[in-house]
Amino acid sequence: KAGVTQTPRYLIKTRGQQVTLSCSPISGHRSVSWYQQTPGQGLQFLFEYFSETQRNKGNFPGRFSGRQFSNSRSEMNVSTLELGDSALYLCASSLVNPIYSTSTDTQYFGPGTRLTVL
Amino acid sequence: KNQVEQSPQSLIILEGKNCTLQCNYTVSPFSNLRWYKQDTGRGPVSLTIMTFSENTKSNGRYTATLDADTKQSSLHITASQLSDSASYICVVSRYVGTASKLTFGTGTRLQVTL
Numbered sequence: 001k002a003g004v005t006q007t008p009r010y011l012i013k014t015r016g017q018q019v020t021l022s023c024s025p026i027s028g029h030r031s032v033s034w035y036q037q038t039p040g041q042g043l044q045f046l047f048e049y050f051s052e053t054q055r056n057k058g059n060f061p062g063r064f065s066g067r068q069f070s071n072s073r074s075e076m077n078v079s080t081l082e083l084g085d086s087a088l089y090l091c092a093s094s095l096v097n098p099i100y101s102t103s104t105d106t107q108y109f110g111p112g113t114r115l116t117v118l
Numbered sequence: 119k120n121q122v123e124q125s126p127q128s129l130i131i132l133e134g135k136n137c138t139l140q141c142n143y144t145v146s147p148f149s150n151l152r153w154y155k156q157d158t159g160r161g162p163v164s165l166t167i168m169t170f171s172e173n174t175k176s177n178g179r180y181t182a183t184l185d186a187d188t189k190q191s192s193l194h195i196t197a198s199q200l201s202d203s204a205s206y207i208c209v210v211s212r213y214v215g216t217a218s219k220l221t222f223g224t225g226t227r228l229q230v231t232l
Contacts (some may be wrong), residue, residue: 002162042224043162043207056219090161109161 002027004110012116018079021058021113025072025093031055032074034066037088044091049074051112081117088112122210124223126141127201130232135198139226141191141208149211149218153182155195156205156225165206198230 006022013019025032033056034046048056049068066076073091078085090112096105122143131137143151150169154162166175166182167189173184179196193203208223 043209043222046224047221092161106164106167109163111161113158 001089004091004108006089006091006110006113008113009115010114013081013082014118015083017081018077019081019115020075020077021089021091021105021112021115023074023076023091023093025074025091026108029093029095029108030095031096032068032072033077033092033094034090034104035090036060037058037090038086039114043090046076071075078115086115086117088114119149120210120212120219120221122208122223124206124208125227126226127224128227129229131225131228132199133198133200133230133232135180137195137198139193139195139228141205142224143166143191143208143210143221145189145210145212145221147213148186149213151176151182151184151191152211153191154207156207158204161207162207164214166193174176177206195228197217198228200230200232203228203230 004026007022017050031050033048035043036046037043044056046060047054047066063079068074090109091107092107094105094107123228125140150167150172153165156162165172165177165180168175168184172184181194201210203224205227207225211218
């Protein structure tokens with residue numbers, strides 16, 4: 001079974017531009033989460049989608065948005081890029097419906113998209 | 119404030135030796151605690167997941183312990199190998215209404231040398 005795939009793997013943008021990242025979950029997984037990872041802050045949760053609906057959201061500005069399609073593939077968009085948005089963006093998929101808060105379902109991470117903002 | 123603190127920040131050990139990584143948390147109400155291994159340039163891979171009622175869980179040479187009373191967890195690596203060189207991240211999940219929220223530690227960077 002193929003793992004979580006993310007495209008592109010590397011991206012260079014300039015301040016003020018916008019960017020769209022894509023994530024394809026493991027086949028059969030309907031939950032997709034997005035994370036930002038930086039050396040200083042570590043992993044930070046962006047948002048989670050299940051069945052095309054955002055179920056959970058982290059503390060990021062409105063410039064960060066996402067969506068999920070009927071085939072569970074997900075995209076995240078960052079508008080008006082800032083230098084501080086340079087990071088590794090990770091996508092993770094799981095079987096669980098996030099409303100079941102006691103779930104210990106394993107999340108499977110993709111390799112990430114390395115975004116550099118100049 | 120919900121926080122997860124890991125120690126040490128970094129660690130260098132000789133191949134074959136054992137080591138223990140620490141995770142202290144103040145997350146409440148507690149749902150579960152996960153340990154992830156992240157190789158350089160790769161996404162994290164789940165090692166163990168423990169709920170409140172579990173105090174130890176193993177995955178091969180990796181053994182995680184949880185003390186929910188003191189809010190501490192440890193990850194013990196036995197007979198380390200070069201391939202264990204990675205960052206190890208502790209993640210604690212808490213209840214927020216009908217959803218769960220994850221709080222991440224900043225990780226311990228382990229280097230195993232010859």
